[in-house]
Amino acid sequence: MLDNPAAALTIFVLAIFVGFEVISKVPPLLHTPLMSGSNAISGITIVGAILAAGSEERTLSTVLGFVAIVFATINVVGGFLVTNRMLSMFKKKPDRA
Amino acid sequence: MLDNPAAALTIFVLAIFVGFEVISKVPPLLHTPLMSGSNAISGITIVGAILAAGSEERTLSTVLGFVAIVFATINVVGGFLVTNRMLSMFKKKPDRA
Amino acid sequence: MNAQLIQFAYLASAVLLIVGMRNLGSPKTAPRGNLIAAAGLLVAVVATLLVQGVVSYGTILAGIVVGSAIGVVLATRIQMTAMPQMVALLNGFGGGASALVASAELLSYVRVGEEPTGIVPLAIVLGVLIGGLTFTGSLVAFAKLQELVSGAAVVYPGQQFVNGLLALITLGLGAAMVMNPLGLDPYFGMVALALLLGVLLVIPIGGADMPVVISLLNSYSGLAACATGFVLGNAGLVISGSLVGASGIILTKIMCDAMNRSLGNVLFGAFGAVDQTVSAGASGGEQRTAKGYTPEDAAVIFSNARSCIIVPGYGMAVAQAQHAVRELSDLLESKDISVKFAIHPVAGRMPGHMNVLLAEADVPYENLVEMDQINSEFPETDVALVIGANDVVNPDARTDKGSPIYGMPILDVDRAQHVFVIKRSMNPGFAGVQNPLFFNDNTMMIFGDAKGVALKLVEAVRDLS
Amino acid sequence: MNAQLIQFAYLASAVLLIVGMRNLGSPKTAPRGNLIAAAGLLVAVVATLLVQGVVSYGTILAGIVVGSAIGVVLATRIQMTAMPQMVALLNGFGGGASALVASAELLSYVRVGEEPTGIVPLAIVLGVLIGGLTFTGSLVAFAKLQELVSGAAVVYPGQQFVNGLLALITLGLGAAMVMNPLGLDPYFGMVALALLLGVLLVIPIGGADMPVVISLLNSYSGLAACATGFVLGNAGLVISGSLVGASGIILTKIMCDAMNRSLGNVLFGAFGAVDQTVSAGASGGEQRTAKGYTPEDAAVIFSNARSCIIVPGYGMAVAQAQHAVRELSDLLESKDISVKFAIHPVAGRMPGHMNVLLAEADVPYENLVEMDQINSEFPETDVALVIGANDVVNPDARTDKGSPIYGMPILDVDRAQHVFVIKRSMNPGFAGVQNPLFFNDNTMMIFGDAKGVALKLVEAVRDLS
Numbered sequence A, B: 001m002l003d004n005p006a007a008a009l010t011i012f013v014l015a016i017f018v019g020f021e022v023i024s025k026v027p028p029l030l031h032t033p034l035m036s037g038s039n040a041i042s043g044i045t046i047v048g049a050i051l052a053a054g055s056e057e058r059t060l061s062t063v064l065g066f067v068a069i070v071f072a073t074i075n076v077v078g079g080f081l082v083t084n085r086m087l088s089m090f091k092k093k094p095d096r097a
Numbered sequence C, D: 001m002n003a004q005l006i007q008f009a010y011l012a013s014a015v016l017l018i019v020g021m022r023n024l025g026s027p028k029t030a031p032r033g034n035l036i037a038a039a040g041l042l043v044a045v046v047a048t049l050l051v052q053g054v055v056s057y058g059t060i061l062a063g064i065v066v067g068s069a070i071g072v073v074l075a076t077r078i079q080m081t082a083m084p085q086m087v088a089l090l091n092g093f094g095g096g097a098s099a100l101v102a103s104a105e106l107l108s109y110v111r112v113g114e115e116p117t118g119i120v121p122l123a124i125v126l127g128v129l130i131g132g133l134t135f136t137g138s139l140v141a142f143a144k145l146q147e148l149v150s151g152a153a154v155v156y157p158g159q160q161f162v163n164g165l166l167a168l169i170t171l172g173l174g175a176a177m178v179m180n181p182l183g184l185d186p187y188f189g190m191v192a193l194a195l196l197l198g199v200l201l202v203i204p205i206g207g208a209d210m211p212v213v214i215s216l217l218n219s220y221s222g223l224a225a226c227a228t229g230f231v232l233g234n235a236g237l238v239i240s241g242s243l244v245g246a247s248g249i250i251l252t253k254i255m256c257d258a259m260n261r262s263l264g265n266v267l268f269g270a271f272g273a274v275d276q277t278v279s280a281g282a283s284g285g286e287q288r289t290a291k292g293y294t295p296e297d298a299a300v301i302f303s304n305a306r307s308c309i310i311v312p313g314y315g316m317a318v319a320q321a322q323h324a325v326r327e328l329s330d331l332l333e334s335k336d337i338s339v340k341f342a343i344h345p346v347a348g349r350m351p352g353h354m355n356v357l358l359a360e361a362d363v364p365y366e367n368l369v370e371m372d373q374i375n376s377e378f379p380e381t382d383v384a385l386v387i388g389a390n391d392v393v394n395p396d397a398r399t400d401k402g403s404p405i406y407g408m409p410i411l412d413v414d415r416a417q418h419v420f421v422i423k424r425s426m427n428p429g430f431a432g433v434q435n436p437l438f439f440n441d442n443t444m445m446i447f448g449d450a451k452g453v454a455l456k457l458v459e460a461v462r463d464l465s
């Protein structure tokens, strides 16, 4: 899909813009979950890991791919779970106030 | 460059996101210049007009292209100039205050 | 030039446009933002001139010269009060250009006899359709605002049925074209219908709703440019077109929200035609009279005031009273009365319209305060001076559930100690509803043209001291 | 599955990730945002499983199961105070995965004997380099924060020269690889050096600066993912990687700004090693003593107070005192004392760290007030209760140009009527500078562990009434 370097670069640049705009709106209150959440997203590399590990033959590449899957999954699962744990703690004032 | 529909759509979607994020930050104070300025940008279609008008032969396409160039140029030049005129009127309080 | 390089140039152009738009976000950076965006367009144009196959530089140059000349004349001659129609006109040209480009591409496919593939036929159809509709729609909006034709909503029985039917036929023709792109018959039909639809869809909309329409058409012109981007496989066009598309939609939504009306109601509600009479009846049960005062009466009150909030509206624009108002505000400030301007988001006929007019009259922008910020200040304010505004200060919007403007956020001028209202008569504003503010005990109506009254106020205040 | 369809799935996944991140912008929508982002990742994974050529489902499943198990254990066991090291660890895995993927791709090019073209060799090199560096760097950061190794900055003469040299060699090897992608020798050298560099670049950075490093490494792990996206020609990876890259950079910048230090100073300044002694001397010319008070003394003052602002810092986290503090704040509120929490952007050891801890202790988030909003309230506040915070309340940052923290924005607790400071000793905080606040006439030091003192305060306040 990204055989065309110009298209790839265009997507990259636009995504950077989107990232900057979206992230700079997150208030300091939520910076810790933002950090763990975006950290989890960097586990997207699991996509590459699956592609590397998934081919039929058992070569060094598939072994590396397997380790990569484990690593990336830890990152993704751990990241989203811990973010969820944190976020579920943020509560509005109950009626007592 | 956009032979690949998925790449084209990806660029489109990302650009829409960028547009929404960027525009929604513009304060009401500047909504009129924003409108005329973004209006001027829609004159980007001049690029297409040049491509259409620019080929050697004189066909109906190049005639349409010529008219398109005129139209798009009015849009671009008029839009940016009038936006500039408006924006140059916005001034900070002078020292008198 | 190398084809890859040209594509990078388009990317650079898109980045400049985005950065320019971001800079439009603050009055300090906005002029620079506009220049950056213009530079972005220039980069795109220059890159395009270097594309192989572009050879007829004479034709191109001629087009650019003619277009620039017209653009310069329009941009320098137009009065600030006429910005809505200016934007409408320019927007029409943009949409028209996109439709022409899409058509030209179609015709060259036909001439070569090569069938367009993938997303291209759909993109051609959308470019022609949206571009054509934007073209005529914008011209009608222009004509209404410039009062070349009546600004009133033109309605007739079965209107929506007819429009719906025409829209369906147009879409049908579009579908036929996508199926068989080289058959030109549906094309001509579609062009004709798109142009017709642009007219028919805009005539039932009242003059004062035009800015919403223009903003929507602005969004459309962006999408039309986007479509031509898909036709030409040009990412620069796609990105810039999407930006404009998003911008138009956001402004449309802001306007609708500020009027507490849905987009559907604006487009199909024929506000300013039927509703008017109905709603005027709604709150006009009893017949009360408001008392008229002279500028001299007002001056007496000013002589004891410490603070004043000026609320400008459409009437100030019509009367070109901004300079007189500025003079008044300077005079009041020189008498140690604090003066602020309260700007309702849809005061006037365009979002942010009042800001531009007052900036033109050299009012510093720190003094222009948004509705949400200033509403809490009215109770502690001695004088609220309403100049040619009506709907945006109508307390019925807060209290009268039966009112057609109920729920629209307003400026709470009625909570100030004294309210002066300058307008020519007791006629209602754009929404066509009576305004109970005018009958309040703390309200003084000062009838007359906004500019004339403002100048008389200046004299009266000056004379008193 | 159809290759086109899979690409659309990646696009959908990217949209979900973006929408998820947008929802992270407000505490109400944030849990949903996190779920949406997770769904986005799930979509990408499922789409990838359907790619032709992916066949060894056993291997893949095994990897996912093992990884998930570890991830679940980590995420559920970790204490909230240990979030910085948790993020560091996870981040290391992400970076490592990217480096592995880039390597695997390189090896399969080599096995097939086909030379990668275009941007791919560069992307492979960047993926391996950035990913590898992120991996070891994050692990060192983790070890420092978890106190597996000393948190102190490790410095030695010529350190920067050595690091610079190694970095140059690494880049040289990278360049060699880009020239000749199938020669594996430079590859192995580059991997080794990247891993080494990750360690060497992080050891000279003090433990308390780790969050900045982690945030920067987070950005890197995003960019590494982005690089693998270019390697695989996968837009989903490119988009998500860029998002993370941008996010990390922004958080890094926020932290640096809040400490009034440049990124260069954080990375190469070896804060927490040399500076410490220098700066302790700077303001410690005269030897003053601060008076210690008991919780009972403080309780007396509380009995006459109407308002209290609690300022938590790193010490509260270390002492796990958040629940005790919450108990105290409830008690004060029940005595009609208004209680707010003032949150400095870099209080604690991670941006937003205090918010998470206090949220854990059920403090409603409306009570957590940002620095800029609350600073104007201190003069009208009866008691500012500083719990385990030090640098973020050091008035030298406002006044003493010679102080290493001069210019860092602080919480103006010294302007409150009374200031209570809970800490264990007169030892300085992270920045290593004395705090004149402790010697002010209106300051009462209450020495002891934050949790213990907070519980004693609760008792004392309760006893008094």
Ligand SMILES: NC(=O)c1ccc[n+]([C@@H]2O[C@H](COP(=O)([O-])OP(=O)(O)OC[C@H]3O[C@@H](n4cnc5c(N)ncnc54)[C@H](OP(=O)(O)O)[C@@H]3O)[C@@H](O)[C@H]2O)c1
Pocket: C208, C209, C210, C211, C212, C255, C259, C312, C313, C314, C315, C316, C318, C319, C345, C346, C347, C348, C349, C350, C351, C352, C353, C387, C388, C389, C390, C391, C392, C393, C422, C423, C424, C425, C426, C427, C428, C429, C430, C431, C448, C449, C450, C451
């Ligand atoms: N700004 C936007 O983007 C936008 C978009 C769509 C719709 N609208 C609608 O436009 C309206 C704007 O509210 P508004 O309060 O600014 O205007 P308005 O409600 O239309 O009222 C304007 C008033 O100005 C008076 N006026 C007209 N010419 C005058 C002159 N020469 N001297 C003195 N007074 C004059 C008129 O009364 P007399 O005839 O008695 O003088 C009229 O009552 C709202 O209903 C809004 O929903 C605005």
Ligand SMILES: NC(=O)c1ccc[n+]([C@@H]2O[C@H](COP(=O)([O-])OP(=O)(O)OC[C@H]3O[C@@H](n4cnc5c(N)ncnc54)[C@H](OP(=O)(O)O)[C@@H]3O)[C@@H](O)[C@H]2O)c1
Pocket: D208, D209, D210, D211, D212, D255, D259, D312, D313, D314, D315, D316, D318, D319, D345, D346, D347, D348, D349, D350, D351, D352, D353, D387, D388, D389, D390, D391, D392, D393, D422, D423, D424, D425, D426, D427, D428, D429, D430, D431, D448, D449, D450, D451
């Ligand atoms: N949050 C971030 O993102 C981040 C990132 C990088 C750097 N930093 C730096 O970290 C610092 C944060 O400031 P801060 O005010 O929160 O912390 P701080 O300045 O490091 O001070 C923390 C204080 O807590 C006390 N303390 C430690 N353990 C305690 C316990 N068990 N009970 C009671 N008190 C205890 C310590 O004094 P005793 O030893 O006397 O008890 C110390 O003075 C700033 O210098 C900031 O620049 C923060």
